Every structure is written in C-alpha cells, then in structure tokens.
Amino acid sequence: MHTRRLVKRSILGSRVYAPSPTGDGAPLTGVVQAVKQENRDVSTGPLRNVYTLLMQDGSLKEFSEDEIAVGFSQTTAKGPLKSSLKQSFCNGRGDGTPHQGQNGEANSLSPDAVEGERAVDGRRTGRTLEGPERDHTRSVSLLDQKRKVVSSSIDVPHARKSEEEVDMDKVTAAMVLTSLSSSPLVRSPPVKVSEGLNGSWKESGVGFTPSSYSSSGYWSWSGPSDQSNPSTPSPPLSADCFKPFRMSSVNGPPPDDAIDEQDGSSLLFDEPIPRKRKNSMKVMFKCLWKNCGKVLSTAAGIQRHIRTVHLGRNCDSDCSDGEEDFYYSEIKLNTDSVADGLSSLSPVSPSVLAPISPPHDHHRRPPAEGSNGTNGNKDNHSHTHSNSTPLSRSAPSALYLIHAEHAYQATAPVTIPFSGSGSGPGPGSAASGSAASGSAASGSAASGSAASTSFTPSSSSTFSISWQSPPVTFTGTAASPTHSRTQSFGEQRSQTIAVLSSPPRATGSLSRKSRGEGKKCRKVYGMENRDMWCTACRWKKACQRFTD
DNA sequence: GCTGCCGGGTT
C-alpha cells in the first residue's frame, strides 16, 4: 500500500550504528528518532540527511548519513541506509523527481510489484488527466512513457530484495495495520489537495504531511512550507509530489482493490476541481511601495523587485533580511470577476478611475514607510474637509481598487468619511474609525437612505448626495469590512473572492432592470393560479407577459 | 412585508 511511507517508516526507529564520539573505533548503536535534511554546501546541491539518534546512553546525537550504518544489515554497512533513505519523497528541491521516486520505490518492491505499479501508473495517469490537466494529456503521457522507459531500463536490484524482504515483512505487517487505522487520514486529504492544486499549493503541502507521516512525530519533513517563502507558489512541486504519492497509495493492495480505491480517490480528486476552476483564481504579488504598485506573478520576483528597486540592495536573496515581505501583498485575483468588474466599471465612469490611483495608494502603502503617515493624513483631511468632489469621485473607485488588495485594506475606503471628521486618519486610526463606521453601517445597512443619514452628521456638510448613490455598492460591501475586523488575515484573504466579486454586482445593480410597475402575472392571477403565470414569472424571472 | 427579478444552482 503505502510503499513510500513504508520505506520512510522503516528508518525511523531503526537501530543503526554510529561512530564512537571518542573515536576509539567501537561503534555505538542508536535508534533513529528523526531525520532532517541539511544542505551542507549550497554549491554541491543536493541535500543530505542528518539523523537524530537516540543513543544507548539515552542521549540524542546527530549524525550524517555517511557516518552511520544500518543495524539490521551490518554487512552492507552504509549502503542500504543511504539508498533507502535517499528515497526523495519530493523533497521540494527538485532532486526528488518522479523518476527517482519511482525507482526508489521499485527498489523496495518485487519485480511483479513493479509491473503492477506500472500498470496502475499508466491507468492512474490517464485517469488523473481527465480532470484539470486534460490539456496536457499528450505531454504527460509522453512523460509517462519516458518514465516507463527509464524504470524498465534500470536494474531492479534483486539481490537487495531478499535482503530487505525479512525486514519488509515485519514492517509490512505493521504497515497493514497502520494503514487500516490511518486510512481515513489518507483518504481525506485528497480533497484538500485538490483544493490546493487549484488554489494554494501550501495547502497541498500541509495536506501531505499528516497522511504521509501520520505517526511517530516525524518532524524532519521539509516540505515546501519550511524551506521557501510561504508566499512563494510552486504549483509544479505540489503536482509532482502529488502524483507519486497517489500512485504509491495504491501500490500495496491487490489490483482490484487498487482500482477501487483509485476510482474512489479519483472521484474525490476530480470532482471538486471543475467547480473550483470556475473561480479561476490567480495569485499575484503586488508591490505596495509608494507610487509603484508593480504586480508580479511570483513572490520571488516581487521580492527581487523591492529589494533592488526600492530597498536599493543589489545582492541576491541571500542577504535579504525579509524586509521585502512588508512591501508587497499577495493578491488573489478572481480573473472572471475582475474582468467583469473592469469591463462593467469603465463605461460607467472611465474618467474617474485614472485620477484616483494616488489617493488609493495612500491607503495601502506599507506602514513601515516613514513619510506615509503624514502624507496620508494630509490627503485624507483634504478629502474630507476641503472638497467634496474628489472624495465623491474617489470613494467608489478607491473602494474598487482596494478590493484588489487584501480584504482588510478595504476598511480604508469605508472609514474615509467617518474618520475624517474625528481623529486623524491614517492606518491606525482608520481602523478604529472603521469599527465605528462598521457598526453604524451594519446597523443601518438594510437601506441606502439609512446609511446616508449615518453619513451626514459625521462627515462635513459639504458632502453631496451624489456620493451616496454609488454606495449601493457600498452598503453591499459594508458588511465585509465590519466583519473582517475581527478576522485573522487568512480569513480576510479568503474573503477577497467575495469582495472582488462585489463590484460587478454593484454595477449590475445599476443596470438592474427597474422594477416593473405594471400588473404582473402574480398580481393578475394570484398565487392560486400560479400555473397561469408566464413561465418567467413562475421562475421568478422578469415577467414576459406584462412587460412595462 | 410584499413583490419583481437577478443570479445561480439543479434536473
């Protein structure tokens, strides 16, 4: 069944021989408690494994894989340990290619099992591709062929089989029991993983951990999350990790079971994907530096941009202190909504958008920037007190533009009119203003007129009513900022989808067909004669019979 | 609260 896990688990808890610390040549025995990966020399590339051993005297010591030898096969000393531990389960550095994983697996399987795996592999790949990767079927099937060629051309070490067989039998028995008890864990993550493939790869990384190493506190798993910037997306990684994992998960059982489980998991995997794709989310990274707003598709790119352009550092990421992280934000773009929003917004007020960018810039500039606060205050005051026109123009569009940012930043436009009359604006006070405004808005959000009354006293009397009409949008989204104030950033971010989709809706409401005043089927025929209604009325659509 | 109807889901 879980061949990889089997291999991994066979190491943890294994008795190994380690060199004596005193160097007198008498090896000590220890039990592998944990494994971690270390990159001793960046230039030499691949990671090496460092094993934490519980020594006989109860102490914990770390040894590199070169230093220790496996206890159960003393004659082969280092060899088996290193090779078996070298099963690079997609360790995220690129050296865990599917081929390697494949071969590693084959090493610990009988030739028959390898054949079985190939067959399953072939079916599995095809099946998987029926889903989201349908478009790449050809290239992947080529890959698949290539994989077959590779694995068939590599000698499966038969000799090792007998050597490991004894140990494997024991461990396999344990694994069968373990897998029975942990199967829910194994099966449930796929849902998560499939989400991860579409949305955040991080989730997929996390999703693997419990299923792959569900026991024994295997803390050394250096998945994507702990070796790269958390905000650095790496979809191919999760995809690559994902496939071998799934293949390995169906290796153990007899073919029939494998197919069944395969089908089951295929359902689990494939089903949510089409739905998710509807949202077609795209993660971008936006520079928050004043007057920049550069948007890049990769975190590394935006970091480099900030480092070089704004922070004036020319060195590469090595000398980064992570400061760049403060200057960019992750944007989840709902491409559909954004496209709709832009297309529907621009005809309404095309001239409004352009001059707005500077003001909206103030709200989202990083707090770390020195001049930020004062400028922001100035501008906000000028907006709120001196002239109503810029505000009346900027508010709706600023609202929209900020929607492209973190959801929590959407609190800013809400607070503009409120905080302006109160204490100084700026990020901090704006938030407090938002609390007040939030409660006010949410309390009266039911109707636009009520919202406008709550505006009037706090804002200057120069406000024109024209400001209020767009807030059809405003009241619609008012709940969101209010809400988000008590949320964590993660939750707020997930809200971005909803927030992003609101502008189109707002503009949609502008184009919403005004309510028909004439008689409608419902009025004419009444509820009791519902079957006499026009179909549109029956379907709660615009009446087609009594058009106004 | 009633009503018209939009948006989206299901069959």
Place this chain on the structure above:
DNA sequence: AACCCGGCAGC
C-alpha cells in the same frame, strides 16, 4: 433548456 430558489432591492 427548463425549472427552481435564495436573496436583493423597490415599493
């Protein structure tokens, strides 16, 4: 495409 329904917004 037909059908259904939640929910918004005007009245």
